[in-house]
Structures are given as structure tokens and as C-alpha cells.
Amino acid sequence: MRRRWMSGLKKFCMAAIAILIIISAAFLYGERESGLPAVSAQPLLAPIAPNPENASPASMEKVVTASLTSMVLTASTARAASEKEGDKIVYLTFDDGPSKLTDQVLSILKQEEATATFFVLGEHAKQSPELIQRMTEAGHAIGNHTYNHEYSELYSSFPRFWDQIKQTEDVLREITGVRPAMVRAPGGTYGHFDKTYFKLLEQGGYKVFDWDVDSGDSKRRGVPATEIIKNATSEKLKDEMIVLLHDGTGHEESVKALPEIIKFYKKHGYTFRALSPEQEQVHFNLAAASKSKVKPAPSADWIESHVVPNSALFGPGEPLFVEAGGVETKLAAGEYELEDGQYMVPLRSTMVRLGAKVRWDEQNQSAVVVWGDATVVIEPFKETLVSEGADLTSPLTPARFSRKNDSLWISLRSLLEAAGHPIVSFDASQEERRVRAR
Numbered sequence: 042m043r044r045r046w047m048s049g050l051k052k053f054c055m056a057a058i059a060i061l062i063i064i065s066a067a068f069l070y071g072e073r074e075s076g077l078p079a080v081s082a083q084p085l086l087a088p089i090a091p092n093p094e095n096a097s098p099a100s101m102e103k104v105v106t107a108s109l110t111s112m113v114l115t116a117s118t119a120r121a122a123s124e125k126e127g128d129k130i131v132y133l134t135f136d137d138g139p140s141k142l143t144d145q146v147l148s149i150l151k152q153e154e155a156t157a158t159f160f161v162l163g164e165h166a167k168q169s170p171e172l173i174q175r176m177t178e179a180g181h182a183i184g185n186h187t188y189n190h191e192y193s194e195l196y197s198s199f200p201r202f203w204d205q206i207k208q209t210e211d212v213l214r215e216i217t218g219v220r221p222a223m224v225r226a227p228g229g230t231y232g233h234f235d236k237t238y239f240k241l242l243e244q245g246g247y248k249v250f251d252w253d254v255d256s257g258d259s260k261r262r263g264v265p266a267t268e269i270i271k272n273a274t275s276e277k278l279k280d281e282m283i284v285l286l287h288d289g290t291g292h293e294e295s296v297k298a299l300p301e302i303i304k305f306y307k308k309h310g311y312t313f314r315a316l317s318p319e320q321e322q323v324h325f326n327l328a329a330a331s332k333s334k335v336k337p338a339p340s341a342d343w344i345e346s347h348v349v350p351n352s353a354l355f356g357p358g359e360p361l362f363v364e365a366g367g368v369e370t371k372l373a374a375g376e377y378e379l380e381d382g383q384y385m386v387p388l389r390s391t392m393v394r395l396g397a398k399v400r401w402d403e404q405n406q407s408a409v410v411v412w413g414d415a416t417v418v419i420e421p422f423k424e425t426l427v428s429e430g431a432d433l434t435s436p437l438t439p440a441r442f443s444r445k446n447d448s449l450w451i452s453l454r455s456l457l458e459a460a461g462h463p464i465v466s467f468d469a470s471q472e473e474r475r476v477r478a479r
């Protein structure tokens with residue numbers, strides 16, 4: 042009883058201290074914003090401008106002063122991930138890869154039996170799908186770090202940011218079969234995100250992760266390993282810590298520093314885990330400046346057509362397995378719809394995953410699907426579906442065809458039949474739905 046009371050008191054005191062710190066941080070920052078000199082010798086959360094000499098945009102993380110970041114992480118960082126009290130967890134995170142260095146990072150992690158999280162760039166993932174596969178096979182988590190890391194595009198308006206998230210998601214989905222729900226903003230959210238970014242990403246089903254500990258490995262070009270180790274290990278230790286590192290091009294010193302960083306956290310009793318979209322998101326508070334500097338907000342229509350349906354992709358629900366022509370693919374809960382007893386699927390992604398080639402014929406305004414010996418032409422404006430081999434044209438009624446955003450959705454049965462793969466069986470259980478075709 043007494044112990045419980047004591048622990049309650051302790052929690053209360055800690056909460057009070059945390060609130061005081063947050064209030065004073067906000068106060069100090071507010072002063073700085075209003076043009077008064079900061080009281081602290083060290084500017085509070087002043088993001089250091091990226092080094093213009095640093096040519097690779099991918100390695101240009103804006104650096105947030107490490108010792109102060111923990112103060113402005115959302116106060117709600119009472120993270121639920123640690124199952125039992127006393128568990129100390131460190132989440133090593135690697136941004137900007139994959140690159141030539143990723144292989145070494147994976148080897149070190151394997152040797153040290155440490156699990157980590159990679160926030161990858163879509164354009165790099167596309168170039169090195171084998172590294173993405175290796176990450177997945179080794180049990181590491183993969184997050185979305187946008188497609189090209191270009192601040193000027195990403196932070197000009199939310200739809201631009203969204204497009205890169207979706208583009209990268211498609212690349213990763215193609216490689217691993219899984220859509221990453223975890224997002225890390227290039228340079229961190231601080232000073233980059235406005236309220237809309239936070240709100241719409243959350244609404245779209247994503248979780249945003251900043252960090253607690255900045256290894257400082259992208260502060261400038263060639264930060265020596267000794268400095269990286271020092272930065273990554275000098276933060277006040279908490280039960281859960283997210284450490285920012287980089288495995289993008291030019292980060293050889295981070296690779297050198299990694300074994301020592303791992304050693305340090307092992308010595309202090311930490312276990313190494315991958316971040317999970319199941320846990321609470323962890324991000325910096327909104328920068329005071331972002332509150333006044335509002336970026337152009339997307340229209341209600343845009344949100345309705347892009348963000349609202351997106352969350353279903355990450356929601357619960359049974360997947361649909363489609364077996365056809367000796368290939369099997371899995372559509373997640375949000376990737377198909379059951380309408381009037383018919384499975385409706387997105388034409389392009391479903392067909393590509395079954396091994397077909399899909400192209401848009403601009404001249405005839407039609408989608409052409411080439412699958413094995415069959416060629417199927419979908420003419421959305423004429424509302425017809427032409428099965429070329431069978432020389433068969435059938436009408437596309439609204440029940441068998443629709444448009445969502447920029448993609449064509451079509452009834453799975455119509456599509457499979459037109460391509461010469463008639464359905465032979467349907468199965469549905471609590472865990473999955475399954476369509477078998479010839």
C-alpha cells in the first residue's frame with residue numbers, strides 16, 4: 042500500500058517536473074521567436090541549417106540540438122511498448138538508405154543480435170530492393186522517409202508530401218508485400234510540419250516518429266565516429282529511447298560508430314527493438330513558427346478522395362488472397378472492396394502483382410493488360426471491356442467498374458474471366474478470404 046502510494050507520488054512529481062520543463066521550454070522558445078535573446082546559452086531547439094556543401098540531399102538532415110529534443114517530444118510519449126516496467130528499450134533508427142553502407146549496418150546488427158528500424162527513401166529502395174528484402178528477413182522494421190528527401194518539395198504543401206509517401210509506399214509494397222505505416226519526416230517534423238501535416242497523416246493511418254537522441258552524424262559532412270558515439274551516448278537515459286543514425290551515402294563514420302553505440306546500450310541493460318506502428322507515435326511538438334506560418338491547405342475534396350479512404354489500408358480486416366495462373370497475391374483489407382457480392386479491386390496494382398503488364402494507352406484512352414497469352418483492354422470512357430484473344434467485348438456496368446482517385450477499380454470476376462482465368466472457388470474464414478481461379 043505504502044509502496045503504491047510512494048510510486049503514485051513519484052509519478053506525480055515526475056509529471057509535474059515534466060510539465061515545468063515543457064512550460065519553460067515553450068517560454069524560452071517563445072522569447073527567442075519574439076526576437077529576445079534566448080536565456081540559455083544553447084539555443085533551444087534551433088535547427089542548425091544544413092551545410093550547403095553537403096551536396097546529397099538525402100544526407101542533409103537538419104539537426105535539432107540533441108540535448109534539448111527530449112523536452113519537446115510530445116508529452117504523451119508515455120509509450121506503451123514496454124510490456125513490463127523496468128524494461129529498457131532502445132530503438133536504433135537509420136535514415137536515408139538503403140545505400141552501399143546498409144550491408145555493413147545489417148552485418149553489425151546481425152552480429153550484435155540487435156533489431157532496428159530503417160526509414161528508407163523510395164528512390165533508393167527502388168534501386169536496391171535486395172537490401173530491403175534483407176532488412177525484412179532479418180526482422181528489422183521498415184519505415185517511410187519519403188521518395189527523394191527534397192525539403193523544397195516536401196514542405197511546400199501537404200499534397201506534395203503525401204504524394205511522396207504514397208510513391209515510396211508503392212515501391213516498398215512491391216518489394217515486401219507490406220505497406221509501411223511508420224513515417225519519419227526528412228529533417229524531423231520540427232520546423233517542417235504544420236498542424237495539417239500531423240493531422241492528415243494520422244487520419245490517413247500513419248504514425249510519425251521523430252527521435253530522442255540525435256547522433257549528430259549528419260550535422261556536417263564526415264562527422265568523426267568518436268563524436269557520433271559521444272552524441273549517441275551522452276543523452277540522459279530513459280526507459281525508452283529512439284536514436285537517430287544514418288545509413289545513407291557518405292555515412293561511413295556512422296557505421297564505424299555503431300558497434301560502440303550498441304555496446305553502450307547493452308552495458309546499460311537495454312534491449313534493441315524495432316519500432317512498430319502498433320505503438321504510440323513519438324514526435325516533436327509543433328514549432329512555434331509553424332503555427333503562424335501556415336502552408337496552403339488541401340481542399341476538402343482532396344482530403345476526401347486521398348486521405349479518408351487511405352486509413353482502411355492499415356485498418357483491421359481480412360485480407361483477400363487471389364490465386365490465378367499459378368500465382369498468388371494478397372490484398373490487404375483496404376485494397377479491395379466487397380460490393381453487392383462482388384470483389385472490386387484496383388486494376389493496375391492487382392494485375393501487376395499477378396504478373397501482368399499494364400499500360401495506359403493515351404491515344405485510345407484505355408488500359409491494356411497483357412497477362413500471359415491474354416490481352417484485355419479496358420475502355421473506361423466507352424464502358425467496355427475487350428478480351429482480345431477471345432474476341433469478346435462486354436459492357437462495363439457501374440456495378441463492375443469504378444474510378445477512385447486516379448485508379449480504375451474493376452470487378453475481379455470480370456477481369457479474371459476476360460483474361461481466361463475463370464474463378465473456380467471462393468472461400469471465406471475469420472482470417473482470410475480467398476479466390477481461386479484457373
Ligand SMILES: [Zn+2]
Pocket residue numbers: 099100101102136137186190226227228
Ligand atoms: Zn533523412
